[in-house]
Amino acid sequence: MSAIDNLIEALQVLPGVGPKSAQRMALHLLLREREAGVTLANSLQVAMSEVRQCALCRNLTEHKICSVCRDPRRDATQLCVVESPADILAIEQAGGFRGYYFVLNGRLSPLDGVGPEQLGMDQLLDRIAQLQPQELIVATNPTVEGEATSHYIAQLVQGKVAEISRIAHGVPLGGELEYTDGGTLAHALQGRRSIA
Amino acid sequence: MSAIDNLIEALQVLPGVGPKSAQRMALHLLLREREAGVTLANSLQVAMSEVRQCALCRNLTEHKICSVCRDPRRDATQLCVVESPADILAIEQAGGFRGYYFVLNGRLSPLDGVGPEQLGMDQLLDRIAQLQPQELIVATNPTVEGEATSHYIAQLVQGKVAEISRIAHGVPLGGELEYTDGGTLAHALQGRRSIA
Numbered sequence: 001m002s003a004i005d006n007l008i009e010a011l012q013v014l015p016g017v018g019p020k021s022a023q024r025m026a027l028h029l030l031l032r033e034r035e036a037g038v039t040l041a042n043s044l045q046v047a048m049s050e051v052r053q054c055a056l057c058r059n060l061t062e063h064k065i066c067s068v069c070r071d072p073r074r075d076a077t078q079l080c081v082v083e084s085p086a087d088i089l090a091i092e093q094a095g096g097f098r099g100y101y102f103v104l105n106g107r108l109s110p111l112d113g114v115g116p117e118q119l120g121m122d123q124l125l126d127r128i129a130q131l132q133p134q135e136l137i138v139a140t141n142p143t144v145e146g147e148a149t150s151h152y153i154a155q156l157v158q159g160k161v162a163e164i165s166r167i168a169h170g171v172p173l174g175g176e177l178e179y180t181d182g183g184t185l186a187h188a189l190q191g192r193r194s195i196a
Numbered sequence: 197m198s199a200i201d202n203l204i205e206a207l208q209v210l211p212g213v214g215p216k217s218a219q220r221m222a223l224h225l226l227l228r229e230r231e232a233g234v235t236l237a238n239s240l241q242v243a244m245s246e247v248r249q250c251a252l253c254r255n256l257t258e259h260k261i262c263s264v265c266r267d268p269r270r271d272a273t274q275l276c277v278v279e280s281p282a283d284i285l286a287i288e289q290a291g292g293f294r295g296y297y298f299v300l301n302g303r304l305s306p307l308d309g310v311g312p313e314q315l316g317m318d319q320l321l322d323r324i325a326q327l328q329p330q331e332l333i334v335a336t337n338p339t340v341e342g343e344a345t346s347h348y349i350a351q352l353v354q355g356k357v358a359e360i361s362r363i364a365h366g367v368p369l370g371g372e373l374e375y376t377d378g379g380t381l382a383h384a385l386q387g388r389r390s391i392a
């Protein structure tokens with residue numbers, strides 16, 4: 001196989017990239033973006049060989065301890081549990097949260113062989129014992145598995161953290177009630193807050 | 197910047213990839229496809245450093261002469277002129293054409309500084325002199341620039357090749373006349389062929 005065919009095939013490992021877009025990407029790099037292509041190759045090389053799990057929070061990092069866990073200016077009273085590193089990126093980009101994180105890298109799913117061990121529950125208990133946060137915010141996704149995981153964690157850490165909270169479920173900003181599904185609306189009503 | 201941030205930024209050089217999909221791609225590779233990520237890095241490295249233009253047809257290849265030009269079983273009576281390497285891939289995948297190619301790597305566009313020199317017209321004349329094809333098929337795109345380029349080439353090679361042809365323009369297979377634009381319909385009628 002030629003170098004170009006190899007590249008077109010290798011690009012198809014990227015999510016959402018089929019044969020046609022892989023071809024377009026390969027030709028774009030070869031005809032117009034050689035230098036950026038070399039940079040991409042190097043970034044990939046470094047990331048694939050050096051990035052691993054943070055020893056404290058299981059987030060992805062190329063260091064032993066990730067930049068959030070190393071930051072002493074974060075708010076040690078709050079620990080936020082999320083399903084994946086992408087959730088941390090989303091929360092950080094949204095701003096507003098200044099506590100620490102813990103990444104499950106999955107959610108409870110016994111049929112897929114994902115139990116408490118795979119989610120690092122021992123590490124979570126260690127982290128809580130070490131950080132002594134006042135509040136544990138469970139920010140797993142509002143799916144069946146995410147809710148089950150949240151329930152499991154709440155039972156596990158009961159008595160070890162003063163407050164255990166769950167992120168709010170409701171109508172998203174800019175959303176319209178008319179087009180919001182029933183489950184979300186029910187949650188939005190149940191979770192209503194006094195405004196006066 | 198961290199290795200992950202570097203990777204997310206580098207991925208955005210790919211056409212059609214913004215910050216959000218770059219992030220999704222990076223996490224997908226890091227969490228689930230490490231090996232394929234390394235393969236991709238290597239394929240990129242090789243392609244970026246070794247792929248250049250074929251000395252005969254200007255197609256992309258990692259050899260001095262590309263695999264089509266090196267293949268003696270191709271039909272030397274036909275030479276097909278295309279705008280880009282992607283066009284060769286499309287024609288080869290369609291099948292049916294067994295001749296040789298010549299790649300312009302662009303189209304005439306004086307305002308962008310693309311003249312006959314940039315399109316390798318001297319190399320095209322050399323290739324014709326050497327291959328002595330009976331027919332030159334001009335398969336530039338049916339755009340204003342593509343037509344102008346086609347016209348220019350036809351004048352340039354007149355007398356040097358017995359037959360100079362242009363690919364047919366018309367209603368695409370599976371297309372419907374009702375939804376076909378006027379220019380295409382006019383071409384389809386003009387280019388009609390006797391069927392009985």
